[in-house]
Ligand SMILES: Cc1cc2nc3c(=O)[nH]c(=O)nc-3n(C[C@H](O)[C@H](O)[C@H](O)COP(=O)(O)OP(=O)(O)OC[C@H]3O[C@@H](n4cnc5c(N)ncnc54)[C@H](O)[C@@H]3O)c2cc1C
């Protein structure tokens with residue numbers, strides 16, 4: 001196997017060089033989470049598949065992987081929902097309209113939209129994990145007739161941590177989608193469910209042998225949810241997870257995101273559970 | 286492809302020809318009691334008459350009883366330093382009136398000639414070619430440095446105490462990837478070099494060299510040299526079925542055992558000619574007008590390498606040693622179609638506590654299936 005050692009072509013895009021984007025607006029979802037609408041400054045638009053992510057660069061601070069949380073039907077803007085957990089994400093959450101950032105991507109594999117056609121679709125999200133599945137939900141709802149029963153089970157730590165609350169309300173008022181929400185803990189003013197996401201699964205409609213499950217959240221939540229779906233008769237090949245690892249380059253150079261043989265950045269982040277199930281059981285791989 | 290025999294007194298012609306074509310010549314030279322790769326101006330800069338004594342955790346130079354130019358194995362440096370430098374500035378960002386302009390940092394267009402590239406190192410370069418040029422995205426820095434390299438290989442005349450290229454199928458004969466390859470022959474009061482070309486570039490250069498055409502005796506001499514070196518391997522890797530062996534033994538107690546000795550110092554990853562992991566660094570000018578983004582070598586032995594959600598995925602040395610070794614010897618096959626190890630022995634020699642990758646594999650093989 002010989003690789004191409006030809007002269008660098010001036011036409012070749014530099015894999016590590018971001019495109020400038022302008023922050024059009026920001027809105028706080030919760031105390032630590034912000035949704036940003038970004039516009040490409042080169043006028044070339046932004047196309048992506050639900051489930052893909054970008055590398056978002058903040059001037060002088062750093063660059064982090066963030067899933068696209070916007071509508072794949074809109075190429076004029078790029079939407080990201082970011083939770084502040086450290087230096088770069090805090091800087092992102094402090095951005096205001098008019099600020100500039102750098103964007104590379106989109107990168108990675110997307111959610112199984114074609115596979116889901118004609119089938120029931122169960123979307124399960126935990127915490128910030130609702131952001132990466134939102135484009136999938138929007139796709140399902142926009143092409144509602146192409147899918148069977150569609151449902152979302154969503155869990156967060158407290159009612160105050162719930163994302164996209166207005167949108168959840170409007171989806172709930174639709175008759176063609178089942179929305180179930182739970183929290184880990186809540187005050188007495190919370191009338192909804194308290195408990196883990198998997199406790200919602202018995203309530204939602206799906207035909208196990210004809211279902212695609214889309215799961216995004218902390219690794220333990222994804223594993224437990226996937227295993228519960230399997231117990232309910234869904235095959236591991238029909239369950240998709242979005243894996244998260246430290247990432248520095250998103251193009252397979254930096255080595256950080258390896259998960260056994262996979263580079264999460266380009267072989268994932270979306271994987272069929274079947275492919276990675278064994279490895280998810282080995283601690284600290 | 287053709288071949289020639291050059292007398293020791295004519296070897297300067299090789300340096301002259303390369304310099305004449307504008308190459309920056311890099312090769313082995315002695316510095317701080319070790320053989321390193323650096324700029325060299327002529328054969329007098331080579332480690333003339335030196336050899337190296339290598340073992341787990343130890344390296345020292347020793348005088349040879351002849352004046353061989355290439356009578357040693359590999360040192361802690363590898364050609365990785367030149368093609369994938371320890372630190373590279375990627376781009377600058379100029380900020381004015383809130384707008385950002387991303388300016389890729391110019392990559393110096395140096396034409397390198399590498400002199401004295403060993404078979405294992407040619408194999409390592411072919412591996413990094415696949416990582417940086419052949420797996421999707423193309424790395425601009427690597428490609429710019431790489432595409433014009435004039436590669437002068439050397440068939441090893443001695444094996445180091447930690448070498449195991451034979452068991453990895455990468456050496457000691459240079460079989461691919463060179464423009465010229467030379468074999469040093471010191472026998473019967475002769476001191477000569479058999480030069481063979483491996484590319485059109487090499488062929489052109491060889492045509493301009495002095496010397497006589499190589500005959501069957503000379504080729505026999507090359508074969509004997511390579512065979513003798515092959516018989517001297519300091520180590521042996523049991524490489525058969527190694528991917529399955531390691532995948533099936535991710536919970537083997539040996540990982541705990543090696544972790545008790547490993548200092549997680551990162552030496553093995555820095556000296557390894559195929560290790561390619563990197564991280565990024567950002568800085569801002571004092572007036573906040575310009576930010577730069579750089580890339581530097583990183584190592585899977587550091588704690589923050591795998592940090593997600595405030596906790597490293599691989600929090601113990603056991604996790605990190607397992608990641609390094611299973612990546613090198615198992616998942617590399619899935620990712621790049623070959624082992625990530627070329628058997629150069631550097632990680633054994635330069636490990637401060639002498640951890641030996643071949644011994645770790647042997648220990649797991651001897652007791653496979655045991656669970657922690
Ligand atoms: C494919 C992918 C998609 C993602 N999508 C989103 C998204 O849509 N919204 C969002 O808010 N976050 C998302 N993340 C997580 C986000 O990338 C991290 O939160 C971010 O990298 C942390 O960087 P930082 O500089 O703010 O924090 P750091 O200062 O680097 O670290 C802060 C804390 O976060 C931990 N951390 C570091 N890297 C990561 C990481 N990759 N993931 C999680 N924790 C990390 C550190 O261990 C540390 O404790 C995604 C990650 C991946 C790999």
Ligand code: SF4
Pocket residue numbers: 553556557558559560613625626627628629630631632633642
């Ligand atoms: S793993 Fe060790 S022996 Fe193998 S190529 Fe790397 S440094 Fe050389």
Ligand code: SF4
Pocket residue numbers: 546547548549550551552553554586632635636637638639640
């Ligand atoms: S194996 Fe040796 S060289 Fe590698 S990190 Fe451990 S102590 Fe350092």
